[in-house]
Amino acid sequence: MFRHQKQLQFEVKVERPDPMLARQIQEILGGQFGEMTVMMQYLFQGFNCRGEEKYKDMLMDIGTEEIGHVEMLCSLISQLMDGASPAAQAEAAKDPAMAAIMGGINPQHLIVSGLGALPTSSTGVPWSGAYIVASGNLLADMRSNLHAESQGRLQVARLYHMTTDEGVRATLRKMLARDRYHQYQWMAAIAELEEKNGVVVPASFPAEAELEAQPQAYAFWNLSEGVESASGPWAAGNAPDGSGEFVYIDEPLPEGQAPVAKVPAPELHHDLDSSKVLINK
Incomplete structure (x- = not known):
């Protein structure tokens, strides 16, 4: 009320x-x-x-x-x-x-x-x-x-x-x-x-549940020109919850594949294959 x-x-x-x-x-x-x-x-x-x-x-x-x-x-x-x-x-x-x-x-x-x-x-x-x-x-x-x-x-x-x-x-x-x-x-x-x-949200999803992805929780990827970001506390020392050590990756490399999308049906008119021209049926 x-x-x-x-x-x-x-x-x-x-x-x-x-x-x-x-x-x-x-x-x-x-x-x-x-x-x-x-x-x-x-x-x-x-x-x-x-x-x-x-x-x-x-x-x-x-x-x-x-x-x-x-x-x-x-x-x-x-x-x-x-x-x-x-x-x-x-x-x-x-x-x-x-x-x-x-x-x-x-x-x-x-x-x-x-x-x-x-x-x-x-x-x-x-x-x-x-x-x-x-x-x-x-x-x-x-x-x-x-x-x-x-x-x-x-x-x-x-x-x-x-x-x-x-x-x-x-x-x-x-x-x-x-x-x-x-x-x-x-x-x-x-x-x-x-x-x-703990400091991480949500606490009900613990670090252990991240399995093989856990190391990604501590790596700082340098993805812009310059390395000044390496001097911050986010790039070295203990994580705030004490669960691991931060590391600075100066020249990170991609770890995934290059995506290749399938060509859609001609009816969607992406015009990716000019040899297929739809004729009114």
Whole structure:
């Protein structure tokens, strides 16, 4: 059960309207790494969680918080759109400074949502459920969550420097702080799960089951010009799970065969054999 509370998690109050900024903020609302994505990702992971109850509870706590972040951004975008209208846009065009601000307005904010937020990115791409990861494997999902929070916080930080509106910045600072905590959270969960089951996903498919392919788990193939990659910890030393030693292969050779595909039937019209011309039957 979900219950909506009218108060926002944190205050949202802008100093002045800015339709251009409203358009840019759409990215951290409905973009690939926006709040809508982490909201749906954590909730679906929580809905489907079959592991320990503490993981499900954590996912539902944060997923529900992200619903509130979506509402905060919707309020922020609405406030930045206050006063915008087709007439105002035309009037703004008479003043070069105002035209620079109003000229970047998202027309859908006027035509589609009536000065409200949209479930889209900053370029108008609709939010997609394809953005979310909810695999049922806790370690795989937690790593995806850390990635999502890392990219999301990066985008909020970039937006922070795109405005001097202290009200907007205050809201973004709260989001930056929460995104930082969420990164701590996922890192802690990842460390705990790795301690329990190992660092490789899925733990239920052990290295021994790879049979003759096991050596391929430790070989770095140099497949680009230069050998600088040899100096990294991924090319020498122990594997993270301690199961083997990395080796660097400077000039790897292919180990498979050259594929030879069979010629398809003439009816598929690959035109590989010009001597076979189909005649209407």
